[in-house]
Amino acid sequence: xxxxxxxxxxxxxxxxxxxxxxxxxxxxxxxKDEMARVIVEQALDPATRDFNLDQxxxxxxxxxxxxxxxxxxxMMADRRAVVIRDLDAWKRRAKAKSAFLRYLAQxxxxxxxxxxxxxDDAPDKDLAKLAVTVNCTPDSARARExxxxxxxxxxxxxxxxxxxRHLVQVTDSLTGASLELQKLAALPAGTTMTLELVGDLIxxxxxxxxxxxxxxxxxxxPGRAVALLEPVLGQSGMSGVKLVNLLSxxxxxxxxxxxxxxxxxxxxxxxxxxxxxxxxxxxxxxxSWGDESSRWARWAAFWPESRLQRAVSHTLAxxxxxxxxxxxxxxxxxxxxxxxxxPAELMAAR
Numbered sequence: 001x002x003x004x005x006x007x008x009x010x011x012x013x014x015x016x017x018x019x020x021x022x023x024x025x026x027x028x029x030x031x032k033d034e035m036a037r038v039i040v041e042q043a044l045d046p047a048t049r050d051f052n053l054d055q056x057x058x059x060x061x062x063x064x065x066x067x068x069x070x071x072x073x074x075m076m077a078d079r080r081a082v083v084i085r086d087l088d089a090w091k092r093r094a095k096a097k098s099a100f101l102r103y104l105a106q107x108x109x110x111x112x113x114x115x116x117x118x119x120d121d122a123p124d125k126d127l128a129k130l131a132v133t134v135n136c137t138p139d140s141a142r143a144r145e146x147x148x149x150x151x152x153x154x155x156x157x158x159x160x161x162x163x164x165r166h167l168v169q170v171t172d173s174l175t176g177a178s179l180e181l182q183k184l185a186a187l188p189a190g191t192t193m194t195l196e197l198v199g200d201l202i203x204x205x206x207x208x209x210x211x212x213x214x215x216x217x218x219x220x221x222p223g224r225a226v227a228l229l230e231p232v233l234g235q236s237g238m239s240g241v242k243l244v245n246l247l248s249x250x251x252x253x254x255x256x257x258x259x260x261x262x263x264x265x266x267x268x269x270x271x272x273x274x275x276x277x278x279x280x281x282x283x284x285x286x287x288s289w290g291d292e293s294s295r296w297a298r299w300a301a302f303w304p305e306s307r308l309q310r311a312v313s314h315t316l317a318x319x320x321x322x323x324x325x326x327x328x329x330x331x332x333x334x335x336x337x338x339x340x341x342x343p344a345e346l347m348a349a350r
Contacts, residue, residue, distance in 0.1 A: 013042040020107035026137035052080035059089035063099035104130035170204040240330035257300035
């Protein structure tokens with residue numbers, strides 16, 4: 001079955017056009033819940049919703065229960081909806097999954113099934129053949145910022161652009177951003193949301209993010225990178241492995257830009273190529289794609305292929321070391337990595 005965006009599905013269902021089944025997948029739990037809610041609200045009459053909505057875990061379904069659940073007729077309505085979560089359970093319950101695949105081959109005209117896949121795995125190949133897949137992952141930092149802005153405005157929270165970008169940057173997910181917005185909404189009416197206030201409230205100050213740490217390394221500022229280790233590693237959910245993964249993703253992007261630089265690419269043309277590469281790879285955890293592509297293009301001049309290759313080797317060794325060390329040992333491993341990646345001429349002058 002074809003893949004549809006969240007926006008496309010929202011338009012379809014508001015026009016009364018429903019697929020027999022939707023497979024919701026992607027990294028953002030809150031977006032999967034929102035998409036499921038939109039479809040259910042459009043599919044069911046509020047007056048009879050309680051009679052015609054079933055929400056179950058795949059782990060609770062055997063093959064007979066699957067067939068009964070999906071083929072039950074709606075009560076006093078034209079349509080009913082079924083939401084099935086925890087699809088990983090079907091890896092252990094092959095008969096139940098097979099029964100559902102048989103159902104999808106000849107689905108009921110009066111039932112809309114929503115399959116909510118946990119985690120950030122690719123959509124289940126078997127289910128994707130017979131259900132419309134919907135990727136519930138923002139495709140860019142700008143899309144995440146737009147979502148957060150809408151949620152903030154709905155709660156009466158006014159965020160300036162720099163504050164909004166900081167909030168999006170320091171939260172791992174839209175769920176995390178939503179929780180931080182609740183804190184901001186609880187402040188007294190009229191409170192000015194400054195970078196300092198928001199940074200203190202969410203525990204990550206402006207200029208002390210994982211991206212700031214990464215930038216200091218790529219810009220050849222090892223002293224600043226070392227100084228940022230303690231505040232960055234002290235943030236909730238942050239770890240040395242995450243920092244190394246960020247560096248690895250960055251180096252891969254800069255490598256693409258450097259290859260184009262060696263072929264004569266410069267300026268806006270080089271930044272445009274970096275942006276095209278980002279659109280294709282859709283890396284997660286980076287900043288605004290526009291900002292990132294400009295950085296990749298700028299860093300390409302200072303990171304020749306030989307330096308990048310050495311950096312990748314050192315980064316891989318650090319990743320292995322971090323996975324076998326204690327939390328207290330992370331600073332030492334990362335400090336060594338910072339100086340290993342510093343410009344040779346800077347280290348020679350020490």
